[in-house]
Amino acid sequence: MAKKTTTSKKRAVSTDYGADSIQVLQNVEHVRARPSMYIGGVNKDGLHHIVWEILDNSVDEVINGFASKIQVTLSADRKELTIADDGRGIPVDKHPKLKIPAVVAVFTQLGAGGKFDGESYRHSGGLHGVGAAVANALSERLEVRVKRGGKIHEVAFVRGVQEGKLVSRGKARGTGTEVFLRPDPTIFGQKALLDPDVLRQRIEAKSYLHKGLTISFVDESTNKTEVFHHADGIAEYLDKLITVRGKPAVHKGHFYIERSDDPKLELALAWTEASETTINSYVNGVPTPDGGTHEQGLRSGLGKALRAYMQAHKLEPKGLTIGLDDIREGLIALFSVYVLEPQFQSQTKNRLNNPEVATQIEGVVRPALEQWLHENRSLGDAIVARVILSARARAASRAAVSSVTRKAAGHAKIGLPGKLADCGSNDPAKCELFIVEGDSAGGSAKMGRDRHTQAILPLRGKVLNAAQASIAKVLKNEELGNIVKALGCGIGKDFDIRGLRYDRVILLMDADSDGHHIATLLLTFFYKYMPELIRSGHIYIGQPPLFRVDVGKQTHWAADDDHLKRILAEIKQGKPEIQRFKGLGEMMPKTLKDTTLDPKKRQLIRVGIADELATDRTIHDLMGKDASMRYEFIMERAADADEIDI
Structure with missing residues (x-):
């Protein structure tokens, strides 16, 4: 009686389902029918996986002390590969149960291997007796040559099926196994090729993992031979x-x-x-x-x-x-x-x-x-x-994530702050941002700058202490928020140094205690929320003069009191006229340019981190919420203070 079928546009499906509907695929047939089950897929990774199965067998001989040399040879057309080792050689005598040569069993029977009892191999990457048979089943042709017992033993397979008998011939010195394989294009695709870079990386890794191993890679596609041996592993x-x-x-x-x-x-x-x-x-x-x-x-x-x-x-x-x-x-x-x-x-x-x-x-x-x-x-x-x-x-x-999620998605792109006097160049490598103290200093800096490469961002007074503030407060703070917007590289999770708009970020504060305090607050902010700017060498401290000393037609600039004393000591003739700047805003634009802005005349201090742990301790002890740390620091050094600026 004919079987009834229902038809569809895709395929005909039998409605009869009996014992004869159950197919039994074993060994080679099962691997070829479901290769992804054994090698993960028939893509590039799967193609190379069958190579790893053979290579790992040779490495297992090395792991257990029976081999020290492996050679991998890639053919010129990159469609074939040969792996040879100087191990013991796969046994070639007949298996007592299967009544076929052991080497044939290894390459045709799933579950046939010498790594189950722990006696032939103490440690092994292959344990299931599957790898060699899988590689064989998925190869258009595979040949095995075994040196053992003073002879060379050869057997060949076509798509996993033995071709002819195991042949023993000639004389051979030493022992070892050589496997030639050509992956099956009907499984992996007609254009599938073995990748020499992938092979090389795996081979090199093996040489590092096993100190005593010497492994050679012969790439006939480039006529290049490399030998890997790493004594230090x-x-x-x-x-x-x-x-x-x-x-x-x-x-x-x-x-x-x-x-x-x-x-x-x-x-x-x-x-x-x-x-x-x-x-x-x-x-x-x-x-x-x-x-x-x-x-x-x-x-x-x-x-x-x-x-x-x-x-x-x-x-x-x-x-x-x-x-x-x-x-x-x-x-x-x-x-x-x-x-x-x-x-x-x-x-x-x-x-x-x-x-x-x-x-x-x-x-x-x-x-x-x-x-x-x-x-x-x-x-x-x-x-x-x-x-x-x-x-x-x-x-x-x-x-930062918690704060940012409260904002509307349309605000992802934030405009530049209104107080920023940006530069004309779009090349970050040529651009500088001067963060200056106060609008008056900002006005002088804007007039004295090079408009093409120098941008000016004035701040209003002392900024928020970032060491004592949450990220939510930092983001709400107008002055720090303007800095984040101007730099363009984000903050917290969103920080990406590739977005930095200026190669140099220069803190330009008055040369007094208030200026030093503001610079310290800014450095604390950068250290806590943008430390990569410091590590990458993008943060600088400007060195404006505190004093102007005129002697006749000569003008000297002193950075601080000690510097002033040294200048006065060097003056031998004439009466010096000394002017102390209360702030950068008192400087004429040309004076500010000549002393502080001009790259050819100015002095900058690049901020770096010499000792990460000491820096972290100092900032979080002296700028953190625990006032006792600051009190202890001050009391220990009170005797060293000559003058306190209140």
């Missing part, structure tokens, strides 16, 4: 990553540990000026881009070690919560761990799931890092300073 790899990221480390010495007992691991890490966190982790030599329990243990160990160090040396800032994100910000870590029975999330091995590993890793990392911090106080303090700055920036960002 991942410690050397860390230096390279820091260089590639382009962000220097905040401490000179790297933290490094190596452990041979279970859990066997190697870890190298450093904190950098970068805002992102980079953790490259590996389990049994296999990269785990999605992390897993080993990374959980690492993160927990880092956090507990840093917090214990801060508590021991009383470095915890008052009123500030340090989170794990603050501790990890800027971190670059290379972490390689070996697990006896790893449980990966899938055949692609992107994530480790062993629950016991997290506790094991934390138990190793925490005491080792804590001891290293105590033994290297200067490095430890530099790391803590980096963490505190991150925490303050994150707190400011949260407050």
Whole structure:
């Protein structure tokens, strides 16, 4: 009786559903029918994944001490690849149950491998006996040559199916395995090509992970051969990553540990000026881009070690919560761990799931890092300073987000402040912003400036103390708000230095105690809410004169009282006439230009941070809400004060 069917525009579906409707696909057939189940997809990543399966088998021989050399050869047309090692060679004798050569079983039977009992391989990246068979099933052609027992043994496969018998011939010195494969274009596409850059990166990473390994990459498409061997392992790899990221480390010495007992691991890490966190982790030599329990243990160990160090040396800032994100910000870590029975999330091995590993890793990392911090106080303090700055920036960002969400979406683009006398140039590299004290000083500066490259923003009196104010108050403050608008790089979470409209931001205050106080308030604001401007060298302090000394036709400018005394001491003839400027507003525009604005004549002090931790302490002790810190500071130095400006 014919089966009844219902038809649609897409396809015909049988209404009969019996035992004969159940298909049983095994081994090669199942892999080819559902490749994404085994390699994650038939895209570029999947194409290279079948290479990693073969490469990892060779690396497993290295991990367990049976091989030291691997060669990877990419064909000129980039459609074929050969991987050879000097390991033990895959067994070629007949399997007692399957009655076929073991090497044939490895490449045709899912679940056939030598890594189940823990005897042939103590640590291994391949555990399921699937990888070689998957690579074979998805290859148009795959050939295996094994050197073992003094002979060369060869067998070939076409789309996973054995072609001819295993052949043994000639004489061979040593042992090893060579696998040639050509990925199947009917699976990956006719235009699919192996990428030499992708291959090179993985090969180089392997050479760093395994100190004794020498791995060669022969790229016939460019006639180039590279040999990778790194005696210092991942410690050397860390230096390279820091260089590639382009962000220097905040401490000179790297933290490094190596452990041979279970859990066997190697870890190298450093904190950098970068805002992102980079953790490259590996389990049994296999990269785990999605992390897993080993990374959980690492993160927990880092956090507990840093917090214990801060508590021991009383470095915890008052009123500030340090989170794990603050501790990890800027971190670059290379972490390689070996697990006896790893449980990966899938055949692609992107994530480790062993629950016991997290506790094991934390138990190793925490005491080792804590001891290293105590033994290297200067490095430890530099790391803590980096963490505190991150925490303050994150707190400011949260407050800024809370404030910004209350504003209408249409206000995202904020206009320039009305008091700003902007410059004509649109090239930030050539532009300067002078933040001046008062409208009268602003008037003189506007008339004495170079209108093409110099912008002037006058402030009204002393600005808000940002160390004692919330981000909401800072954003509502007119004077500080005008600075944020003029700079154009945002604040808090929205800060992006690429939007900075001026290469130099120059604080131009009167050369008296009030001017110094205003400059201090502005520096506090920049340090708390725009620290990257200081770190990048964009903040300067102008040096206007406090005195004018005329002797005959000569004019001298004195920055302060001590400078005035030195000038007067050098005058041998004539009677000096001394004029003390009460403020910049008293200066004629030409005088202000000649002494303070003209790049050829002026003096500027670039603001920098020599010691992050000391700077953080000073600003938050002397400018923060706790008045007792300031009182103590003043009383300790009261005897040194010659004159108090009230």
